[in-house]
Amino acid sequence: MTGHERRAEKKKESIRQASIELFTTMGIRKVTMNEIADRANVSKVSIYNYFRSKDELILDxxxxxxxxxxxxxxxxxxxxxxxxxxxxxxxxxxxxxxxIFKGEFLQQLLSHDQAAQEYYEREFKPKSRLIMHRFFQEGKQTGHIAQDIPIETIELYVQIFQNGMERSPLVMRTEQIPEELIRLFFYGLMQR
Known part of the structure; x- marks a missing residue:
């Protein structure tokens, strides 16, 4: 990568970071390209040199x-x-x-732009699911997960647990997830 390419990539990253900060605090619809330019310390023209529109920036x-x-x-x-x-x-x-992929911001991203929604559904979710599917298979092979529980059920269980943690004000206020929750996740309520 040449010096010019490194500077260009650094500028693009600055634009991305500024956008994320503004989008998460103000909402996607309220943020203007001028505000992004100001936060990124670049000109509005520079943004348009890399991203043809706000929608293209969101997709990126x-x-x-x-x-x-x-x-x-x-x-x-x-x-x-x-x-x-x-x-x-x-x-x-x-x-x-x-x-940034939590709660309202993710929903804003997905509802704001059809291309972002398609990318999330067609690219991200299948790749993520494949990684986790292999991981859960490893858990079954090593005896950490019961053989009779279908992978789909395990995925649902993990998703429910994560969604609950995202929505809990108590969990979000603490730096670490309480050990009791992790123990419940692994062993349930029943004493063995």
């Missing part, structure tokens, strides 16, 4: 963040940690570590 952010999430989750599940530690990291990452 969506793709960039989705790719980063997939890479991070893949890194966790392919690590040398125990299965239980990997699962704990995946759950906590997906419910709090994925930053």
């Amino acid at each position: 952010i969506m793709k960039t963040v989705c790719d980063q999430i997939l890479e991070n989750v893949k890194e966790i599940v392919e690590s040398s940690l125990s299965f239980q530690d990997k699962l704990k990291k995946v759950i906590t990452y997906k419910s709090r570590g994925s930053g």
